[in-house]
Amino acid sequence: MATIYEVAALAGVSPATVSRVFNGNTVSEEKQRLVRDAAQQLGFTPNKTARRLRKQSSEVICLLVPDIENPFFTALARGVEDRAQESGFSVVLCNTDDDPAKELRYLQIAASEHMAGVILSPASDEVDLGAIASLGRPVVAVDRTTPYPVDAVKIDNRAAGIAATTALVDAGFRRIACIAGPAGIEETEDRYLGWKQVVTARKTLVRDGFLQHANFRVDGGRAAMKALLELIQPPDAVVTTNNLMAIGALQALHESGIDPEDFGVAVLGELPYLLPPPSSVVQVRLPARHLGRTAASMLLERIGGDTQPLRTVVLRAEIARPPLSL
Amino acid sequence: MATIYEVAALAGVSPATVSRVFNGNTVSEEKQRLVRDAAQQLGFTPNKTARRLRKQSSEVICLLVPDIENPFFTALARGVEDRAQESGFSVVLCNTDDDPAKELRYLQIAASEHMAGVILSPASDEVDLGAIASLGRPVVAVDRTTPYPVDAVKIDNRAAGIAATTALVDAGFRRIACIAGPAGIEETEDRYLGWKQVVTARKTLVRDGFLQHANFRVDGGRAAMKALLELIQPPDAVVTTNNLMAIGALQALHESGIDPEDFGVAVLGELPYLLPPPSSVVQVRLPARHLGRTAASMLLERIGGDTQPLRTVVLRAEIARPPLSL
DNA sequence: GTGCTTGACGAAATCGATTTCTTGCACTTT
DNA sequence: AAAGTGCAAGAAATCGATTTCGTCAAGCAC
Numbered sequence: 001m002a003t004i005y006e007v008a009a010l011a012g013v014s015p016a017t018v019s020r021v022f023n024g025n026t027v028s029e030e031k032q033r034l035v036r037d038a039a040q041q042l043g044f045t046p047n048k049t050a051r052r053l054r055k056q057s058s059e060v061i062c063l064l065v066p067d068i069e070n071p072f073f074t075a076l077a078r079g080v081e082d083r084a085q086e087s088g089f090s091v092v093l094c095n096t097d098d099d100p101a102k103e104l105r106y107l108q109i110a111a112s113e114h115m116a117g118v119i120l121s122p123a124s125d126e127v128d129l130g131a132i133a134s135l136g137r138p139v140v141a142v143d144r145t146t147p148y149p150v151d152a153v154k155i156d157n158r159a160a161g162i163a164a165t166t167a168l169v170d171a172g173f174r175r176i177a178c179i180a181g182p183a184g185i186e187e188t189e190d191r192y193l194g195w196k197q198v199v200t201a202r203k204t205l206v207r208d209g210f211l212q213h214a215n216f217r218v219d220g221g222r223a224a225m226k227a228l229l230e231l232i233q234p235p236d237a238v239v240t241t242n243n244l245m246a247i248g249a250l251q252a253l254h255e256s257g258i259d260p261e262d263f264g265v266a267v268l269g270e271l272p273y274l275l276p277p278p279s280s281v282v283q284v285r286l287p288a289r290h291l292g293r294t295a296a297s298m299l300l301e302r303i304g305g306d307t308q309p310l311r312t313v314v315l316r317a318e319i320a321r322p323p324l325s326l
Numbered sequence: 327m328a329t330i331y332e333v334a335a336l337a338g339v340s341p342a343t344v345s346r347v348f349n350g351n352t353v354s355e356e357k358q359r360l361v362r363d364a365a366q367q368l369g370f371t372p373n374k375t376a377r378r379l380r381k382q383s384s385e386v387i388c389l390l391v392p393d394i395e396n397p398f399f400t401a402l403a404r405g406v407e408d409r410a411q412e413s414g415f416s417v418v419l420c421n422t423d424d425d426p427a428k429e430l431r432y433l434q435i436a437a438s439e440h441m442a443g444v445i446l447s448p449a450s451d452e453v454d455l456g457a458i459a460s461l462g463r464p465v466v467a468v469d470r471t472t473p474y475p476v477d478a479v480k481i482d483n484r485a486a487g488i489a490a491t492t493a494l495v496d497a498g499f500r501r502i503a504c505i506a507g508p509a510g511i512e513e514t515e516d517r518y519l520g521w522k523q524v525v526t527a528r529k530t531l532v533r534d535g536f537l538q539h540a541n542f543r544v545d546g547g548r549a550a551m552k553a554l555l556e557l558i559q560p561p562d563a564v565v566t567t568n569n570l571m572a573i574g575a576l577q578a579l580h581e582s583g584i585d586p587e588d589f590g591v592a593v594l595g596e597l598p599y600l601l602p603p604p605s606s607v608v609q610v611r612l613p614a615r616h617l618g619r620t621a622a623s624m625l626l627e628r629i630g631g632d633t634q635p636l637r638t639v640v641l642r643a644e645i646a647r648p649p650l651s652l
Numbered sequence: 653g654t655g656c657t658t659g660a661c662g663a664a665a666t667c668g669a670t671t672t673c674t675t676g677c678a679c680t681t682t
Numbered sequence: 683a684a685a686g687t688g689c690a691a692g693a694a695a696t697c698g699a700t701t702t703c704g705t706c707a708a709g710c711a712c
Contacts, residue, residue, distance in 0.1 A: 001437070001461065003698055014662045019700055028660065048438040049379045050698030053667045068419075069400045077394060081421060090435055093394075093419040095407060109416055111327070112374040135327065254601045272397075272598035275580045329668055340692045345670055354690065376668030379697050 002042035011038035022046060052114050057137075060090045061299060062110040063292075064120035066098040067216075072243055072269055072288045073121070076142065079292025080119055087300050089116065098123045098216070111135055117299045119292075122146045125184070138302030142295040144187045145312070151302065152312040153295045157187055157268075160284045160317040161194020164239050164266035167282040167319060169202045173237035173264040177210040179224040179249060180241050188216075191241040191268055207233055214245055221248025229256055237264025237280075243271060250281075268317070284317045291315060328368035337364035348372060378440050383463075385415045387625060388436040390446035392424040393542075398569055398595055398614045399447070402468065405618025406445060413626050415442065424449045424542070437461055443625045445618075448472045451510070464628030468621040470513045471638070477628065478638040479621045483513055483594075486610045486643040487520020490565050490592035493608040493645060495528045499563035499590040503536040505550040505575060506567050514542075517567040517594055533559055540571055547574025555582055563590025563606075569597060576607075594643070610643045617641060 008015040011034040020027050021035040038044075052058040063080050065073040081091045092115065096103040103123045110118050111131040117138040120127070122145075129148045132139055141152040168176050178195040181188030192211065199206050209231050214220030221240055225248060228235055240246040246267035253263055260278035268284045271277060294313055334341040337360040346353050347361040364370075378384040389406050391399040407417045418441065422429040429449045436444050437457040443464040446453070448471075455474045458465055467478040494502050504521040507514030518537065525532050535557050540546030547566055551574065554561055566572040572593035579589055586604035594610045597603060620639055 004700095005698080015699080016663080016701080017661060020661085023700080026660065031661085045434065045438055047379075047698050048435075049375060049440050050667090051700070053373075053375045053379050053669085053698080054700045056667070068403060069397070071395065071397075074395045074400060078421070090420070090432075094416070095404070106416075108371065109374070112371055114375050250601060275576060330670095331668075341669080342671080342693080343691060346691085349670075352690065357691080373668050376697090377670070379668080379699085380670045382697070 001047070002039075002044040003047065004044070007035065007038045007042055007044045010042065011035045056114055057116055058114050059088060060092055060113070060115045061296070061303075062092050062094065062106070062113075062115045062118045062120075064094050064096050064103060064106055064118065066096050066121055066123055068093065068095040070244060071272055072286065075288035076121075076292035079289035079294075080296040081292075082289075083293045083296035083300070089300070096123050100124050100126055104128055107132055111137070116303050119295045119299055125186075138299055140295045140299045140302075142291055144185065149310055151298050151310055153291055153298065154187070154312065154314055155286055155291065156314045156316050157190035158194040158197070160268050160286070161191040161239065161241070162198055163194075163317065163319055164268055164282060164284045165195045165198035166202075168237045168239065168264045168266050169198060169204060171237075171264055171280070171282075173204075175205045175207075175210075175233070175235040175237065176264070177212065177228050177235035177238045178241070179212045179214055179221055179228075179238055179245050181214065181216050181245070183213050188241045192239075195239045205233075207231060207235075210235060214248075216242055216244060218244045218248040218251070221245030222252045223248070225249035225252035226256075229253075229258075236262075237266070239266045239268075241268050243267060243269030246271060282319065284319055286317050287315050327373070328365075328370040329373065330370070333361065333364045333368055333370045336368065337361045382440060383442055384440050386418055386439070386441045387415050387622070387629075388418045388420065388432070388439075388441045388444045388446075390420050390422050390429060390432055390444065390448075392422050392447055392449055394419065394421040396570060397598055398612065401614035402447075402618035402621075405615035405620075406622040407618075408615075409619045409622035409626070415626070422449050426450050426452055430454055433458055437463070442629050445621045445625055451512075464625055466621045466625045466628075468617055470511065475636055477624050477636055479617055479624065480513070480638065480640055481612055481617065482640045482642050483516035484520040484523070486594050486612070487517040487565065487567070488524055489520075489643065489645055490594055490608060490610045491521045491524035492528075494563045494565065494590045494592050495524060495530060497563075497590060497606070497608075499530075501531045501533075501536075501559070501561040501563065502590070503538065503554050503561035503564045504567070505538045505540055505547055505554075505564060505571050507540065507542045507546075507571070509539050514567045518565075521565045531559075533557060533561075536561060540574075542568055542570060544570045544574040544577070547571030548578045549574070551575035551578035552582075555579075555584075562588075563592070565592045565594075567594050569593060569595030572597060608645065610645055612643050613641050 004015045004018050008018045013031055017027055017031055018035050021032050061084055063077060067073055077093055084091045094106045100123050108131055118132055119140045119142055121143045125147060127146050129139055139150040141150055143154060145152045145154060165176060176199055178192050180192040212224035212227055214224040238249060240249050253260060261280050264280050266282040269286050270283055330341045330344050334344045339357055343353055343357055344361050347358050387410055389403060393399055403419055410417045420432045426449050434457055444458055445466045445468055447469045451473060453472050455465055465476040467476055469480060471478045491502060502525055504518050506518040538550035538553055540550040564575060566575050579586060587606050590606050592608040595612050596609055
């Protein structure tokens with residue numbers, strides 16, 4: 001790897017001039033040519049580490065997601081990446097496993113690595129953005145929000161919950177349960193509030209136990225569904241507040257020998273279905289990729305020095321597939 | 327962010343001593359305590375960028391995969407990450423989209439960012455490891471190999487192809503086609519050779535057109551399957567050489583109204599099935615996560631200075647689900 | 653012609669660590 | 683007691699860029 005000094009020596013100029021050539025400062029035509037030729041000849045690329053040390057920042061943005069194996073987050077990551085590429089930024093993708101300790105570790109890395117900014121889907125409300133914030137690096141919360149004053153991009157979760165539940169009611173289901181995520185996570189809270197609003201307004205039957213809290217994974221959804229089916233008066237339909245839990249719920253239904261056509265399932269998110277799902281499954285399509293792209297745009301604006309007041313962008317989800325009526 | 331100089335000043339020692347405390351050199355008990363206290367008090371963490379510039383390396387490894395939305399690669403990534411964490415390394419995950427240009431860009435970034443090593447699943451045979459290699463950074467190829475002399479971890483693709491095809495033969499299918507990936511990619515080449523070996527040895531019927539090349543994605547699999555079904559004498563079973571193409575193939579079957587129980591499908595890889603797949607689907611389970619973990623282990627050994635001869639580790643796939651006989 | 657502005661560009665400082673050199677002190681060894 | 687040995691720890695060099703500062707010359711006004 002050639003250094004700026006070698007280029008300078010070969011071109012017969014000072015290192016400062018070489019730097020100026022590559023950073024758009026005033027250099028005479030003549031020397032520009034000399035420098036470029038020399039750089040070309042030596043295969044010179046500026047050392048990012050040295051530049052970063054000096055500039056105290058880099059062209060890398062850090063993306064923290066809770067679960068990289070969840071297609072929702074990979075789609076989101078793609079959105080971030082696409083947008084970042086357009087501005088010449090690289091994306092570092094980190095997996096927090098919804099573990100605040102891991103999250104903190106990565107945030108510290110982001111800080112000490114001088115990354116230009118962070119996009120994160122916080123593992124918990126207690127996320128500590130202190131280190132990043134004190135460096136003045138912008139942060140954008142995505143999908144979930146934080147108590148810190150940062151920009152955010154989220155989905156209109158309540159509306160999504162309402163849409164999902166309404167679709168089930170409209171399809172004729174009358175005993176609609178809800179499998180929500182862990183209590184205390186705002187994102188899932190809003191979704192189940194949407195459910196609650198609809199079941200209350202439409203006066204459907206709600207029993208104790210119709211609201212199940214589960215972890216966000218497949219096993220959580222399956223366990224919750226099993227619990228629902230064991231109720232004395234079980235539901236005839238369910239709203240699950242994320243994609244993985246829906247998979248678990250569908251598995252539980254299948255294991256219980258229930259014909260999927262007879263049981264309404266509404267999902268917030270998309271299922272990795274191979275084949276068209278049973279007609280009684282409603283999917284609310286969450287704009288994951290767009291979420292990522294929007295977050296990246298906002299972050300890049302901040303990195304560029306934008307100082308407008310904090311923004312929260314709310315994206316609307318849409319029903320992917322209206323259910324047939326019963 | 328406190329610097330080493332501030333810590334040194336507060337502790338009343340020189341920066342060199344502070345550095346020694348954090349890098350395990352000989353420092354008296356007394357000063358160690360002083361330094362640690364001062365560091366604690368200031369919340370000091372060594373600046374990674376400065377350290378990296380000086381040491382000419384970092385504790386970051388770069389993982390390049392062709393498609394981050396493919397569950398096979400996310401599982402692989404998890405394996406890499408898990409292993410890296412154990413040694414205190416961070417993983418930067420980059421998506422090449424099977425685009426040699428993007429791949430090259432990321433490799434250059436890895437080089438100029440002084441990353442400790444690279445694990446990659448090369449987009450093509452023309453991958454250029456020159457920059458990385460000239461820095462002496464170790465590289466491990468995963469899932470696919472390269473013409474460069476680097477360590478590799480791969481799957482016994484031919485055996486997997488043989489296992490998949492044999493399972494179909496054993497299940498009674500006699501006109502077995504193959505949907506292979508793009509010609510020229512070794513990984514898929516080996517898999518289809520496994521198929522070829524079995525159909526030849528077992529004397530099943532093979533027609534022109536029974537071997538389809540497709541891109542590695544869902545649409546490729548679907549198109550290939552459609553082409554197969556349009557043959558004058560279509561196959562009664564198919565081996566698909568990756569998971570996404572299998573999804574496409576199953577979709578095509580479904581769209582053609584063919585009962586999945588009547589048509590044998592063997593997949594190299596796992597399907598993101600929600601529910602148990604039709605009994606005629608054979609899945610050869612590829613140990614993706616393990617692949618990643620092994621690659622990470624090998625890379626970390628090299629980073630640690632291991633200079634043993636080049637190794638290629640071959641992992642064996644296993645049949646996930648023996649088919650019922652017809 | 654003198655003084656002032658302006659622009660190109662080199663010298664040197666800087667970013668924050670690590671590491672090599674060097675020094676000084678305590679302790680052996682003959 | 684002089685010389686040798688070992689070790690803790692400070693001073694200074696180093697990694698490779700960017701950036702400030704200062705110089706010098708050209709251009710222009712008076």
